[in-house]
Amino acid sequence: MSSKKHPFNKEEYIPHLAFDSVIFGFNGRKLKILVLEYRNTGLFALPGGFIKHNESLDQAVKQGVRQRTGIEDIYLEQFQTFGDLERFDPEPMKRILKMNGIDIASNDWLLNRFITVAYYALINFEKVVPKPDSLSDGIDWYSLDELPPLMMDHRKIIEKALETLRDNLDKKLLGMNLLPEKFTMKELQQVYEAIIGTPLNRSGFQRKMLSANTLVRHEKRFSGNSHKAPYLYSFKKPKEVPKTIK
Amino acid sequence: MSSKKHPFNKEEYIPHLAFDSVIFGFNGRKLKILVLEYRNTGLFALPGGFIKHNESLDQAVKQGVRQRTGIEDIYLEQFQTFGDLERFDPEPMKRILKMNGIDIASNDWLLNRFITVAYYALINFEKVVPKPDSLSDGIDWYSLDELPPLMMDHRKIIEKALETLRDNLDKKLLGMNLLPEKFTMKELQQVYEAIIGTPLNRSGFQRKMLSANTLVRHEKRFSGNSHKAPYLYSFKKPKEVPKTIK
DNA sequence: TTTCTATTGTTACATTATGTTACAATAATA
DNA sequence: TATTATTGTAACATAATGTAACAATAGAAA
Numbered sequence: 001m002s003s004k005k006h007p008f009n010k011e012e013y014i015p016h017l018a019f020d021s022v023i024f025g026f027n028g029r030k031l032k033i034l035v036l037e038y039r040n041t042g043l044f045a046l047p048g049g050f051i052k053h054n055e056s057l058d059q060a061v062k063q064g065v066r067q068r069t070g071i072e073d074i075y076l077e078q079f080q081t082f083g084d085l086e087r088f089d090p091e092p093m094k095r096i097l098k099m100n101g102i103d104i105a106s107n108d109w110l111l112n113r114f115i116t117v118a119y120y121a122l123i124n125f126e127k128v129v130p131k132p133d134s135l136s137d138g139i140d141w142y143s144l145d146e147l148p149p150l151m152m153d154h155r156k157i158i159e160k161a162l163e164t165l166r167d168n169l170d171k172k173l174l175g176m177n178l179l180p181e182k183f184t185m186k187e188l189q190q191v192y193e194a195i196i197g198t199p200l201n202r203s204g205f206q207r208k209m210l211s212a213n214t215l216v217r218h219e220k221r222f223s224g225n226s227h228k229a230p231y232l233y234s235f236k237k238p239k240e241v242p243k244t245i246k
Numbered sequence: 247m248s249s250k251k252h253p254f255n256k257e258e259y260i261p262h263l264a265f266d267s268v269i270f271g272f273n274g275r276k277l278k279i280l281v282l283e284y285r286n287t288g289l290f291a292l293p294g295g296f297i298k299h300n301e302s303l304d305q306a307v308k309q310g311v312r313q314r315t316g317i318e319d320i321y322l323e324q325f326q327t328f329g330d331l332e333r334f335d336p337e338p339m340k341r342i343l344k345m346n347g348i349d350i351a352s353n354d355w356l357l358n359r360f361i362t363v364a365y366y367a368l369i370n371f372e373k374v375v376p377k378p379d380s381l382s383d384g385i386d387w388y389s390l391d392e393l394p395p396l397m398m399d400h401r402k403i404i405e406k407a408l409e410t411l412r413d414n415l416d417k418k419l420l421g422m423n424l425l426p427e428k429f430t431m432k433e434l435q436q437v438y439e440a441i442i443g444t445p446l447n448r449s450g451f452q453r454k455m456l457s458a459n460t461l462v463r464h465e466k467r468f469s470g471n472s473h474k475a476p477y478l479y480s481f482k483k484p485k486e487v488p489k490t491i492k
Numbered sequence: 493t494t495t496c497t498a499t500t501g502t503t504a505c506a507t508t509a510t511g512t513t514a515c516a517a518t519a520a521t522a
Numbered sequence: 523t524a525t526t527a528t529t530g531t532a533a534c535a536t537a538a539t540g541t542a543a544c545a546a547t548a549g550a551a552a
Contacts, residue, residue, distance in 0.1 A: 015262070016260045051361070057329025057361060060329075080324065081303065083303025084303070084304070085302045113260075115260070115303060186528090186529085204511060206530075207531090226518095227520075227526070227527040227528035228517065228519060228528050228529045229519060229528090432500085447540065447541075449502085449540085449542085454538095468549090471499085472496090472498065472549030472550050473498040473547070473548060473549075474547040474548060476501090
């Protein structure tokens, strides 16, 4: 029996419990989400995983997101646990196992009902090197308006993630996690606009950001274009320590 | 073997997964929370329970809160799932089972690690008839500043519940769930003050509530005291339907 | 009846926040 | 040196909020 045939050792994991992650990135214009494609099934899903008996929920999620993105320091926020009975549909997983050449009988715990704890992650788009998981052969960025049809309730999970992200946009310093270390005011505004989905007033945005007293102004960035060069900024707090899961 | 000796049938429930509820009530002056006292142990805990294989998470919680309070229509909101390894401490449960005369060996699944999904409930204090669960001989209202020492991380759960409640106070019509059908503006203000923990300006509060356009004004209430009688109000929407778990 | 007290509903004004427009500064180009 | 696109900031208008004041009034006391 190769490890390929038994990707998940039943004894290691808490049964009936999973996590799913909505991994947001910003490509300079749009918000994007990482979506997996399971091998030979045409099934798309959020990156997820299970929780080992000897690891914390947060650790499990952090580990999972790290494996998909290659990134160590991840901004993660738990936003909802989904436990409806409609989640219980063994067919997709059966198909996924079959198409991966995995014995169903000895992995039947994967066909059980699962309650899933959902997290969203915010990461610097440029730094990510997406990697499929053991059951997938594809993982790619999709923008919100061109998502493929997703398994189970994953679409609903994304919508709730976005709702929470919008709610948290003002009270937490979320912008920083989607941008490189230094950025212009315009880039920051574009992140905000991509998240809330509507344009913002330039002058008011600048005033609000500066008065919040969380930005440090650095040197200008000369783009080579024929107009005034914008200042670069960074956030004062190096990372939002209390919310980063260690 | 009496059912008393086996209060929870292992086969019926999802293992390693529980829920806890922070049930808020308002007695006219302070916010209160329902706390259980386990029989002969001196251990205090939040009302909680387990999820059956064939019921949804929300249903399980609603059912549990109904059993503790006797109330059918409950405002419930899920706010966080707790999955730290520090939660794994079998000693309290061992003691609880022993003091209830329950065989530990045949109920050892209760000693395992549990990940818990936490909800808060808002209910009309007057309507509640608290009932202990099968392992408890006491359930009582405690105000936030005189909570007994609680099991495990239940203190942390309460603090997170309160934080979420405060965050949601303005965007959702939470006040209504803690008050009787009709109430005065002052009573509504007292609910708000009890939740946020600081006094509010009377004039500004009245203006804000009235401009929100969610209140209906009814007849005056004559208290018998020698001063102007206040109007009674009720909320326009009968119940915040989308958030009430059916 | 009249006066008094405590509380309420509402207005008035001051302060702060936000929305909108305008304008000067400036980096590259022609 | 003029031109163009963009940026930083100021100016003004509007809306929201904080604070204080005042008239109305239900009952008690004089």
